[in-house]
Amino acid sequence: MLLATEGLTITLPGGVPVVHDVSLEVGAGEIVGVAGESGSGKSLTAQALLNLLPAGSTVDGAARFDGKDLLGLDRRGWQSVRGAGISMVFQDPTAALHPMLSVGTQLTEHMRRHLGLSRRAARARAVELLDQVRIPDPERTLRSYPHQFSGGMRQRVAIAIALAARPKLLIADEPTTALDVTVQAGILALLSRLRDETGLSVLFITHDLGVLSALTARTYVFYAGRVLETGPTPAVLSTPRHPYTAALLGARPHGATGTGALQPIPGSPVIPGAAPPGCPFEPRCSYAVDACRTAPPELARTGPDRYAACPVAPELEVSA
């Protein structure tokens, strides 16, 4: 496995626990999805993998990447992993690109450092990269600034920047959420093509289940800082074994009810630090039994390569 976390637990400054006991794996050349509502801890998990959490946060458990123990890295160790081992694409490219530095500078500064390239070689590779992410006129783009591009083009630039130092794993944190639907499809196709061409692994974070089925092989479903279900994406999305996954699918527009009516999940999401002692979804769950109320259920095998953190694990069907 390229990346494997075990029992990853994140506590923000002030002692609020936000992510509990998360174990996830990403293989080489694999695109893995992380799904969940906002506030489910999926972005914080990603930031922990790059040591980007706010100062004063603590991360417990284990995280191994490419043979290295991530949580034991010092400052220099992180500098060599960031960009060259794991890199990140953010949700809003307008906010994630420096408004006052040229695309060329932002594309080559870390590339030169990690790959030891000369200015000229770095520029040549930058042109190649822009070509790879399908940006027309790469030479001119290098001299341009982010504000001169559309949102979709900016995200392509951001992806090129993330790939510049040849990382093995790309963490994409809702990279299409801020973009138009038509532009979104282009970015997804790009990521999928990059995986095929370069053997890149991608950890794709989203709240959009439709995007998952189009792109990912396996999916982790997050809720209240826990993984509630995981397995091959098509299986998880068609026959969910955790009531939360089913509810999430039902809450999707044009979803399971077949009438096109929106099916809201009853109750409200868990507030960090005020989680119930048992399963975080128990107060909103119509399948809950006594066992759900005492301790958070462990992930248990429900099928080939499938796990759900639910003692009931009802057989559910989502009719598309």
Added chain:
Amino acid sequence: MSASVAAAGEAPAAARRRPRVPHLVRFLAKRLAVTVGLLWGVTVVTFALVHVVPGDSATANLSEQALNDPALVAAYRARWGLDQPVYVQYLRYLWNLLHGDLGTSQQTGKPVLSDLAHYVPATMELAVPSMVLALLIGTAVGMLAAVRHGRATDQVVRVGSLLGLSTPPFWLSLVVLYQFFYLLGVSPSGGRLSTDFSPPPTVTGMYTVDSALAGQWAEWWDAVQHLVLPVLVLTCLTVATLIRFVRSAMLEVLSTDYIKAAHAKGLPGFTVLRRHLLRAGLVPVITVSGLAFAALLSGTVLVENIFGWPGIGQYAYRSATALDLPSILGVSLFVALVYTVVNLIVDLVYGLIDPRIRLS
């Protein structure tokens, strides 16, 4: 007309390149027009204010004995044109101004223009190093506090800048004079040069520059020693505001995604600070530095009076207390001119570092 049309048709490349330079030219022309309007406004307001103030130039300048002699007072008024109606005085002033004549100072008896030429360099010799020091220290310390947000360094800087902000400059001037001149005796008491030296040959009017140009190093060292305390006070006065401003501007930048993205690229912390944080954080700092320089100039009035520094601040103070209208107007025009020039520089620098402004 037809020639220009033909030329445009023949040279499309030149036409495409054209908008670049004229853009800046148009910007500068607009600024110049605004400046002229502003200076005119300054003459109106200053004229009006001086005439609204309950006081009389004659009573302010003539001795009590002279005031008892109506003929003398009348002669004084006639000499300075004060017997004319206000609008005549104003129009006459404006007419002279358009011919480059700022009038004659009632205080010094010399043309205001030559007074300004004498006093302005002295003030610049104080203000420019103070501003440069304040900008350097303010940026460095403010940035340090932002990076160490919430930790001990940040707390010390915050308390320190608050202290600096609430210290009146006149009090600070007296304290440093007491400490370094009276108690320690390591600093001169005031003025620009010790009495054993005569001013270097005038080139710029700034003694440190002129003495260096003339190779008079003893004079140079003496002039530098005289500069230290007033520059120190003016720097303190300006730096506290700048530190607080830089700190909050940098904190805002530090919370952005692009700083996070820079770290996620594996750049060393110092590179992120220098290339990514500093550049973005400086934009608001440059904007406020124009205001800071203005505040610094008004601070020179007090500081120059305490340190016996024959600069524009002292000149302004004396002219104001003597209701010396031509001098007051001269100083006002000069200060207004400095404001507009500083703001012009601020806008140009702004465009220089921010491509979003430069390219639009």
